Amino acid sequence: MAQPSLTLLSDLTPPSxxxxxxxxxxxxxxxxxxxxxxxxxxxxxxxxFKLLSTITGGHKRSVRTAAWKxxxxxxxxxxxxxxxxxxxxxxxxxxxGRAEGGGAGWALNSSDNASAPNGETDDGxxxxxxxxxxxxxxxxxxxHDSEVKSVSWSASGxxxxxxxxxxSIWIWEDLDDGDNNFETVAVMQEHGGDVKCVAWHPAExxxxxxxxxxxxxxxxxxxxxxxxxxxxxxxxxxxxFLDWEGVDNVPSPMHGSAELASQWREQRALSGPRLVSxxxxxxxxxxxxxxxxxxxxxxxASAATGIPSIIRPTGSDETWEEDAVLPHAHELAVYxxxxxxxxxxxxxxxxxxxIVLYEERVVNHxxxxxxxxxxxxxxxSIQTEWAVLAVVDGAHGIYEINHAAWAxxxxxxxxxxxxxxxxxxTADDGSVKVWTLQR
Amino acid sequence: xxxxxxxxxxxxxxADLPTRSRAAEKTSGNYGSGIFxxxxxxxxxxxxxxxxxxxxxxxxxxxxxIYDLIKSISDPEHPLSLGELAVVSLPDISITPTLPNVPESxxxxxxxxxxxxxxHCSLATVIGLGVRVRLExxxxxxxxxDVRIKEGTHSTGDEVNKQLGDKERVAAALENGALMQxxxxxxxxxx
Numbered sequence: 001m002a003q004p005s006l007t008l009l010s011d012l013t014p015p016s017x018x019x020x021x022x023x024x025x026x027x028x029x030x031x032x033x034x035x036x037x038x039x040x041x042x043x044x045x046x047x048x049f050k051l052l053s054t055i056t057g058g059h060k061r062s063v064r065t066a067a068w069k070x071x072x073x074x075x076x077x078x079x080x081x082x083x084x085x086x087x088x089x090x091x092x093x094x095x096x097g098r099a100e101g102g103g104a105g106w107a108l109n110s111s112d113n114a115s116a117p118n119g120e121t122d123d124g125x126x127x128x129x130x131x132x133x134x135x136x137x138x139x140x141x142x143x144h145d146s147e148v149k150s151v152s153w154s155a156s157g158x159x160x161x162x163x164x165x166x167x168s169i170w171i172w173e174d175l176d177d178g179d180n181n182f183e184t185v186a187v188m189q190e191h192g193g194d195v196k197c198v199a200w201h202p203a204e205x206x207x208x209x210x211x212x213x214x215x216x217x218x219x220x221x222x223x224x225x226x227x228x229x230x231x232x233x234x235x236x237x238x239x240x241f242l243d244w245e246g247v248d249n250v251p252s253p254m255h256g257s258a259e260l261a262s263q264w265r266e267q268r269a270l271s272g273p274r275l276v277s278x279x280x281x282x283x284x285x286x287x288x289x290x291x292x293x294x295x296x297x298x299x300x301a302s303a304a305t306g307i308p309s310i311i312r313p314t315g316s317d318e319t320w321e322e323d324a325v326l327p328h329a330h331e332l333a334v335y336x337x338x339x340x341x342x343x344x345x346x347x348x349x350x351x352x353x354x355i356v357l358y359e360e361r362v363v364n365h366x367x368x369x370x371x372x373x374x375x376x377x378x379x380x381s382i383q384t385e386w387a388v389l390a391v392v393d394g395a396h397g398i399y400e401i402n403h404a405a406w407a408x409x410x411x412x413x414x415x416x417x418x419x420x421x422x423x424x425x426t427a428d429d430g431s432v433k434v435w436t437l438q439r
Numbered sequence: 440x441x442x443x444x445x446x447x448x449x450x451x452x453x454a455d456l457p458t459r460s461r462a463a464e465k466t467s468g469n470y471g472s473g474i475f476x477x478x479x480x481x482x483x484x485x486x487x488x489x490x491x492x493x494x495x496x497x498x499x500x501x502x503x504x505i506y507d508l509i510k511s512i513s514d515p516e517h518p519l520s521l522g523e524l525a526v527v528s529l530p531d532i533s534i535t536p537t538l539p540n541v542p543e544s545x546x547x548x549x550x551x552x553x554x555x556x557x558x559h560c561s562l563a564t565v566i567g568l569g570v571r572v573r574l575e576x577x578x579x580x581x582x583x584x585d586v587r588i589k590e591g592t593h594s595t596g597d598e599v600n601k602q603l604g605d606k607e608r609v610a611a612a613l614e615n616g617a618l619m620q621x622x623x624x625x626x627x628x629x630x
Binding site for chain 2: 331351400
């Protein structure tokens with residue numbers, strides 16, 4: 001069997017001529033949004049790798065980050081965060097220019113705008129170039145004091161988290177009232193430095209953040225109050241990015257064995273999805289929440305004792321421990337990490353211009369082990385280890401890579417029952433590349 | 440202008456600062472001939488079409504060239520250059536391969552150690568930023584610029600180093616008009 005390798009499928013063209021920071025794949029359509037230092041966001045097709053439209057006029061400085069709101073019907077909603085300290089929310093009807101199915105003709109003929117119910121308030125901040133007419137600048141979220149570094153929508157799409165150099169995390173509720181109103185739900189200021197990244201749990205209203213103070217923090221709502229439930233101090237440099245494991249992730253080598261897979265799920269059920277982090281200290285680490293004592297969830301405990309909500313019950317605290325340090329593969333800061341919800345593979349990129357793919361593998365096979373630890377009646381737990389699957393040096397030439405994200409492959413129909421995926425990487429020269437794994 | 444933090448700095452005579460010609464004559468004992476062997480022949484640049492010429496793979500930028508790029512930056516509080524104040528000095532500049540395990544990689548890391556004139560100088564970050572900006576604007580993008588405070592010369596060196604090493608903060612600083620005015624003023628004395 002040939003060595004697995006990451007091969008370039010295509011560049012997204014034309015690229016930004018300035019630094020591109022991040023590329024966010026749409027949750028359902030085959031499109032991505034690329035944030036650029038030129039203050040714009042470019043929307044590209046993953047079907048033909050061409051530019052579809054450019055969102056301009058909303059931000060006065062670099063656009064650093066963007067995220068698509070999930071579960072929106074008939075419309076695409078994009079939140080953008082900028083060095084100008086604001087967060088923009090943009091909307092566009094998916095019916096625009098949809099000539100063929102599956103969004104393939106998305107925005108290619110935007111002249112047909114008769115169906116647009118233009119009753120939304122428009123602040124007039126967006127420029128209305130002919131090409132960009134279809135993007136509506138819905139609202140500007142003003143609150144941060146300095147550069148916004150990251151934005152993330154919760155799994156339900158109800159909550160938007162934003163973070164900035166001002167050391168704060170804001171949680172906004174999208175009221176979905178047709179008037180683009182957002183309500184500030186919480187402002188958390190525990191971080192000791194810039195908050196570089198926020199990422200919502202894939203299913204629950206639980207937020208993870210990382211930052212300049214080298215910590216990773218986990219936040220939950222407890223009795224109407226958002227608070228920190230864990231602070232992980234293990235990295236020795238800025239935590240640049242975080243991503244969650246998929247809810248049903250099973251390491252791919254287990255896919256052949258239903259028994260192994262179900263034992264894995266059982267073993268992991270109480271911990272929930274893990275977190276992966278990357279840092280200026282050049283490491284990539286995986287974190288796992290320790291299962292709570294049975295029936296002693298913080299919420300239940302405090303409700304039972306009737307402790308007023310101003311006193312934060314310690315029962316809500318969570319203990320997170322290091323599950324793994326991925327094999328050392330980066331020589332400089334690691335700027336982004338992405339945990340595939342399809343394949344369970346992890347990709348990391350950074351200042352050394354390298355893309356690294358990691359795979360989680362089973363070390364022991366409990367079914368046929370000699371059961372050395374017979375003092376335990378239970379089956380021994382499945383042990384895994386991480387291995388480097390593929391490395392691409394100089395993936396964007398001499399340039400630093402700022403971001404990586406997994407997306408569904410869309411340039412050809414997937415023949416097999418399992419859908420194919422691509423890795424999208426974003427670099428300092430403005431280039432965005434789409435890769436596929438050959439194994 | 441606000442009160443100076445160091446009103447009486449040690450000043451080097453411009454004529455005593457290392458230059459390529461003089462360094463080649465009299466300090467070869469200090470630096471050896473290694474780095475000078477790498478000085479490119481101007482014709483290499485003229486004929487730099489992508490031929491498989493071995494000479495083109497030679498390192499064309501050396502420590503002296505880096506020094507020449509930054510020595511004339513002005514100090515933000517004195518009418519003197521960083522070279523004259525010995526904030527930057529030739530022996531504190533080094534060029535190393537960024538990925539030593541990937542011999543074919545063209546990436547190189549330029550490390551510059553800065554010596555602030557006084558240990559609590561709050562302008563150390565601005566000086567460091569000026570040096571980083573000057574080099575990022577002058578050097579080809581295959582260089583990774585690493586500007587840090589020389590160990591033991593500043594009370595909050597680690598803090599300053601972390602800021603100067605933070606790509607995102609540096610990028611944001613470049614979009615900060617007030618800060619860039621200060622940097623531009625420092626650069627006025629650069630050719």
